[in-house]
Structure formats: structure tokens, C-alpha cells
Amino acid sequence: MSKIINFTIDGQNVTASKGETILQAARRAGIYIPTMCYISKTSPCASCRICSVEVEGVDGFILSCNTPPTEGIHVKTNSTELERERQNIMKLYDVNHPLECGVCDKSGECDLQNMTLEFGVAQQEFSAKDQFRTVKEWGLINYDPALCIMCEKCVHVCNEVIGDDAIEVKFGGYSSTIIPKGSDTLDCTFCGECIAVCPVGALVSSDFKYSANAWELTRVPSTCAHCSAGCPLEYETRHSGINADDSIYRVKNNFEFASLCGAGRFGFDFDASATKDESEFKTALSKIENAEAIRFTSMITNEEALILQKLKAKLGLKLFNEDARLYGAFMKAYGSVSGKLHASASLDAVKQADAIIVIGTRIATDNPGVRYALTTAARHNGARIVYAHPMEDALMKNTATQFMKYEAGSEEGVMALLANELLKNADVDDATKAFLADLDLGYLEAESNVGDDELASMSKSFMRSQNKVLIIGSDMFAHSRAANIAKLAALIEKYTDFSLLVVPNEVNTVGVSLICDLDCDEDLSKVVGYNASGEYILSALEDANLKVPALNQQEGTVVSIDNRVLPLNAALGFDGYELNDIACAFEIESENTIDYTKELPMASGFKAVEFDSLENFLGAFGEDERGYLLESVDCEMNGKVEEVEDLPEYNGTVIYSANPVLQFNNFTNVTKQLERDTALRGSAQFAAAAKISDGDTIEIHLGDRTQKRVFKLDDELKGTIALNPTFDSGYNYGSYRFLKSKIVRVM
């Protein structure tokens, strides 16, 4: 399979592996071929023809972006004819292109500007009748067809990487445009990736439009702080107004290799502002001194987590973080069977996979980074993707090849069935063999609603697959049988060629679970909340008694889903107090928070690396050079898979804690651009079962909690499970995501 093809480019010997194109081989060899519509992470658009090359003995030009080389050919990247061809292409692009560079948002970083200068277009011989084309306003995105050069990058990215498939080309020669697919206006998840890839100013952020210019902005490379995918991004800052401080104007990303969802791209203004209020600081100190516990969320850096751990040791506090505690417990159970602390797969593994099982997560909204990796796998490798969940997800319709619906609460049974199916021909140890033999398959299939035909068709579709990944999500962490589910996942990973990816809830759930020694959350009276609820609250949000910096105002590291320690840089300043000041007051002395980066526990896989020596970039070929990967840590294999318990039943009106697109937590909730849809969304069937109708104000009784919501009918949903957003009210990590509820209409 791995055949090497030898050929020459401009006399230089170049090798290409099978499936590689001339352009890819040239780029690897450091030979420059100009491109306009090429983008590394998608299949070639082949619309610009700038990358044309000559091959000796072949008439005409060859497109290097989509032509694989054959043995022994001689490629020429430069000649007078090619030069003229490229110059003519640029002239054609420039026909009637509005001369508004002075005000255009793209000016200064525009490919059309760069290439027009590169090919020395000094005069124009071509002309076409100009057309009247108006700017289309698509919500967060504006499209100006007059500026569009029809490179089709946006369409390719939307379809092949994001999976929304929301835009398409309306063909019509010179009057071709990009249009929303099958609708008048753009109906998509607003990831904004089309804005990122647009080489000209045709697709722009409507919020950023005309507010600043490319050359005025300062770039701060960092990591997205909204979910655990750890996407690389760059905050672009500038002074806002004449005398005001800096603010973030927009977020950009290295779109050539990485993707970013709309929350990362448009939800950047979650910073806190404060001044040093000494009396409040003293109050905070005394509150912490007298507190019984500190409750915090995983939206903090590793360094802060270590400070909290040190405070715990010093002051004898308890540390509450249900999210990280349950994730840690899940991974501990996994480790007790697999012998490793960290799961094996990464997002790159997902991108390269051709057989994937996703279970226990509404992945498209829980973690868009994983969704994009799944889409890439589906489009580029033709991956078979089994999406196992109690609810269908319209966003996964184009990506998943098989939807495996199971009953809410029956995850343990489903995992046992999967293990049984996947381990059929595996050489397992006696205990596992006995466990599999003991399974009451009939009962499990009946109760979980997963038929043996579904499992068989899954196995059949995976038959020829080489790279397999099992993705497990956050439904499992707070499941009453979480430990056994983790052990079953470990079994699958151990005895099959599946690698395992566990999707944590929050940006640094992994890091916190590795650093802090967490206690089970109790309802104590003297609790200090750190970005969480408590009697006294330190937070970057509005409800704070003492403001602390948000994640875009701090230096520090977080651990992503890939087990990669990623650096965050401070995009904006913060004048108030931070956690390190509090620690210093308790004689845990350190000048800066990032002094703790090298002290992170090596027993969990961290390295003794200074923060300032951590890199934060993607290499020229997409190599991830950010931070470092956690060292693999061995742990004791003393766990045994327990017998599967009777599966619980979830009947009636069930509520599933799941956020709408682009919303994750109370930090995305405060951003200006992201839509805040707090309605409970359910199907017509749910409405009938709960005796409510569209637009009703309702009260949801979840155990001892009640919550007021507006009910919204969603035609894309089925069944008697409704989606309840958590980004505004706070996610109750301690409870299983599916909850039986009583719903009362409020008059």
C-alpha cells in the first residue's frame, strides 16, 4: 500500500506517498506553488487554477492540487506561459472587484491583494458588465457577493469539516454566488469557519465589520476556553475607543488545519473587569479562612487548581467539583482495568478513523471539536459512524451512518452489549470470558432497545476498517453505574483495536481531576465558590463578591480531550485580585500563577516545564506544537468488571440536560453575540405527554429543584425526551443527564 513515487519538481528529486498530490509533495519538499483556493484540511476545490504546473511530455497545464504524480515525471512550476496564465487568472479575479480596500475588513490580510501584487497585475485588459449585487445579512455572518471570487473554500469547509452543509454554489457563470442551501437565509450552527477561510472580504463577521482593520490588531495566541476540545485560536485585541482599555475585537484561527466553533469564534467577550478593592479582598480572605469548603468549576487553569489544592492542604478545606470528581472516578475505574491513567485516542485519531462508535453524548453540541473530527472522518475516510444515544440529533444526520437508539438510563446494558459484540472473536482472559458468558443478552436487548440486528449490522460495517475509535461522553460520568461502564470501555479498548476517547464536560475537567484531591459535594453552609455557587463567591461573572480574572485574562494551562497540556495567554489585562494573591496571603508564596506550571503533579503525567517555554502554534504541515502531551501513567490493574445491574426505566416526560448550539456554560452566556435560547425544547410527542403546547411557560420539577422555562416545539426532535439548556442556570454535574420530571404549566 505505502508505495513511494519518485519524480522531480524543477529538477529537484521529490518523493510522494500513494494518494498524495503533486502540490502536497511540493510543499513537503519546500517548493513553492502558488494557490488561491487550496485549503489543507479539505479535498481540493480546484476552482482557481493558479496551482497549474507543467509536466514534461504532457500538453497543457496540470492542476497540482488534485493530481497525484506518477513515477518519473518531470514537473515544472515556473515558465513564461505559467506566469502569463497565473497573471491572467489574477486579472480575471480583479475584473470589477470593488476598489474598496481602504474600508474592506480583509484588507491587509487579503489573498486577492497579495496575489495581485505577487503576479504584478499592473493593468487590466479584461472587462465584464458589472452587476448589481447587494450584501446579504445572515445573522452573525455577512456575505457580499460583489467581493466574492468563487473559490468555494467556504462550501468545502462547511460540508467536509463542519458537517452543516449549509451553503452551496449557485452556478451561473459570471453571476455565480454562494447561497444558503435550501433556504432563503442561512440556517446553520454559525461556526463562522466560512468567515475564517474566505480569502477576500466576502464573508465577514457582522459584529466585526468596519470596527477595526487587520493592521491595528494585536494577536494573542491562546486556546479556546469553552469546551474540552482545546481548539487553538488567536484573540485579536485593540484599544476600544479613544481612551479606553484594550478589548477583544475578534477571534481568528489557523483555518488551514484547525477548526473552531462559533462559541470560540464569536463568544470571546467574557472577560471580567475589576479594581483592587482592599476591604473586599480582606473579607474574601476571612471567608476562605473560615470556610469549610471551596466549590469550583472546571473553567480554571491547572495552576489555579494546584493553588486550590495547596489551600486545601494548608487550611484543611474540602474541595468540591462534582464534574472533575466524577470524571476522575470514571477514569480511575477505566484505569483499574486498562492499566493506564489516560485514554488512548485523540481528535487526530478520530479524524483518521474509519470506524467510530459515539455513545453517551449529544456530541454536536457537547463538543463541536469532536463533531468536526467526526465529519472529517466521514467525508475523507468514508468512516462508518455509529451514533448511539437515546435521542436522534439532526446535526449528526449527515455524518452518522447508523443511529443506535437506546433507552435513557440503559447505558451500562448498551456498553455490555457492545463489549459482547466487539469481543466476539477476541482472545480475552477467563474472567472476561465468564462475564460475557453470564450476560443475559435477551434481557439487555429488550430493556435497552438495542436489537441484535443493529449490533450485527454495526459489526458488518466495521469489517474492513483499520482505525477504530470509541467515543464516550458525559452521560456516563454521573450514571449510577459509571465505574462499570468505564471498565467495559476499558475492556473494549484492551481486547480490540478500538482506541478510546472520553469527552470531558468542561475546558479543564481533565486537568482538575488530575491535580486536585476532590471531595464529594455536600450541602455545607460555609462554602466559598470559585466561579461556582457558595456563601461567598469569587468569580469572573456578575454574581461575584470578589472579581477574579476570566480565562482570557490569565496565563496558565489546561488539559484538553487529547490529554495535551495547552497554554492560555492573557489577551486582556485585569486590575483586580487573582487566586494567587489570595494564596500569597495564606503564605503559599509565589510571584506569579504560572510559577506553578512546572510544579504540576508528575505522578499524573505532567512534565516539569516552565510556562514560558511552552509553544503555542501549529506547524507548517499542521503538526500540533502546542504545549505538551501528558506522559502515559501506568496504574494498578485491580479492577474487575461487575455484573450488569437491572436496567432502570425512564418513562414519562424525561428531561435531558443539553445546551443549544454555541452555548456551553455561564461564560458563553454572558457574551454579546451568541444567541441565548433558554427554552425547553421538545417534540410534539413530548408536548402531548406533558400536556403543554408551544410557547407555554412551564415549571419543571426535577427532584427537589424547580425551574421555570418556556416550552418550544422542535420538529427535529422525536420521543418523550426534551432538551433543557444548562448554560444559563448552571449545570448540575452531580446528577445523571437524563432526569424524570414533572412538568406543570404556569398560567
Added chain:
Amino acid sequence: MSLEAFNNRNVTEGDYFLCDIEDYPQDGWGKFKRVVKRTFRGELFVGLWVVMREMIRFDIHTIQYPQEKMPIGPRYRAVHQMKRLWESDTERCIGCGLCEKICISDCIRIDTRIDENSRKEVSEYTINLGRCIFCGYCAEVCPELAITHGGEYENASEQREHFLIYEDMLTPIDTMKAGKQLEFEGFGSITPHEDERVKKTPLAY
């Protein structure tokens, strides 16, 4: 006059001659003698005579500033002016921010926004003349010849802030309407006969 005469430092040729300078007095008696000599030689009246002679001649070269002012060259770089478009009388500035970027003393601040007609609008523009070194880069980089230097060099006021009001820099609308806006001819302005050198773009209609 060529510079040669100045560059030639050879004192043995040309009109050079040695001054007859007395030695400095070394003792107190010598100093006393010098004072007496200078006092009674009447050198004071030499200067007074020169002034009186010039007074009665009536061809005085002194400019009666501030009643009179010297004409300022077109390339003189004094307080900035913001120009208007001849066609529409609206402001020329498009808010590209290049002046802010190029300013080496970081004294220009500009803020833009999208206006009601979806056009880019300059919402705020200031130049801190307390910091400005009048280097002229802003006028040179301006693609629209919107910011230029003017001839206004009288920068005296109680407050520095008096010099950074955008409205003061902008050509007054009545001057504009009267067609009296002066074009900047300094560095970065368009050269004469520019129209003849423009390559025309073909049009399809």
C-alpha cells in the same frame, strides 16, 4: 553662490585675515586699565548709532509679528488638517487606520463603526499634538489625502487638549462651499499631470 567657498578651509588663500586680539590682562592693574579704556572709548554709542541710522532710513526688514506673518511653504508640516471631498463636501477620511498604525509617536487614535447605511464611518478621531513630532508620516501614508499638514504653527493655549479637536482640523464647510480648500502639496500628495499617467480600466458598457 556655490558651497565651495564655505568648504574651503585653507586659511592661507582667499580673503582670510588674522584678527588683532589683545592678550587678556593678567593682573588687577591690567584689568582696571581695560575697564577704564572700554568705558571711555564710547563703544556703547557705536551700537546706538547703528540703530538710529537704520531707524531714519525707513527700509526695515523686520516682520511685524504677529501683525505680519511670513508666507509658509506648501511642504511646511504644522498642525494637521482634515480635508473634504471636492465632489460631495463630505469628509475624505475612510477610517483605514493607516495613520494610526504608522504614527511613530503613537499620538493618533481612531475609532470606526458601521453606520446606518452600512458604510464605514469614523466615529472618533484625535491627534495628541502634545506628543506629535510633526514627522509627516500620516500625511504621506494617507491613501485618500484626507489627513494633511497645514501651515498653522501657532500652538499656544492654556491646554494641550485644545489642539486635538477633529472639528478644528476639518475644513470648515463654508470654506469648502466657497471652494477655498487648499490642497496639500507636500510629500505624499499627487504629482502634477497624474491624470495623464493613469492606466484606464476597460469597461464593458
